[in-house]
Amino acid sequence: MVIREWVVTLVTLCVFVTLFPLEVSGYRILGINTSPSRSHVIVQDALMKELARRGHHVTMVSPYKEPEQVPNYRKITVPMDPWASDFTKTIFENTNSRLAMLQLMPQMLRLSTIPVNKTLRSQEFQSLIKEPEGYDLLITGIMSDAVLGVGHM
Numbered sequence: 001m002v003i004r005e006w007v008v009t010l011v012t013l014c015v016f017v018t019l020f021p022l023e024v025s026g027y028r029i030l031g032i033n034t035s036p037s038r039s040h041v042i043v044q045d046a047l048m049k050e051l052a053r054r055g056h057h058v059t060m061v062s063p064y065k066e067p068e069q070v071p072n073y074r075k076i077t078v079p080m081d082p083w084a085s086d087f088t089k090t091i092f093e094n095t096n097s098r099l100a101m102l103q104l105m106p107q108m109l110r111l112s113t114i115p116v117n118k119t120l121r122s123q124e125f126q127s128l129i130k131e132p133e134g135y136d137l138l139i140t141g142i143m144s145d146a147v148l149g150v151g152h153m
Contacts, residue, residue: 026056026072028133032150033062033141034115036080040142048139049073059135061125063115076128078119120150 031048033041041062052058052073059074060066066075119125129150138150 026051026054027136028057029059029137029139030128030135030150031058031060031062031139031141032119033060034078034080034119035112035141036063036115038064044139044141059128061119061128062141063119076124078122078124080115081118 029048029051031044033044035041041064045060045062045064045066048058048060049068049070052070055072057072059076061076061078063078063080065077066073138148140148
């Protein structure tokens with residue numbers, strides 16, 4: 001008798017799901033990466049695009065334009081100041097040792113706050129956070145811990 005009730009319940013559930021399909025949608029995901037180093041942004045871009053391909057609604061904010069069009073993927077570009085790209089090039093051209101990179105780390109961390117602040121204060125980002133739908137998940141890039149506060153908005 002228990003098996004018969006289980007089968008009737010299963011058949012009823014299958015008929016219900018078939019006749020009244022539920023609307024299923026992916027998560028709304030916000031990605032922010034303000035790094036002036038393109039290599040850091042490329043990795044996060046790849047992740048965000050794959051999430052979009054899998055059905056999530058993804059918005060990515062970074063200093064680099066995106067030529068590839070992916071469904072469910074929106075790219076918002078907040079260009080970096082020229083000094084930031086020049087600084088990054090200078091570091092990698094003039095620094096050929098691990099010790100020198102470690103010595104520059106405090107300065108790099110201080111300077112990384114400038115593009116974060118520029119992005120958070122930009123008109124594009126301000127419009128984005130005012131969208132009524134909000135986001136289910138925030139994914140940030142390296143050296144952008146300051147944007148974690150966006151997760152509380």
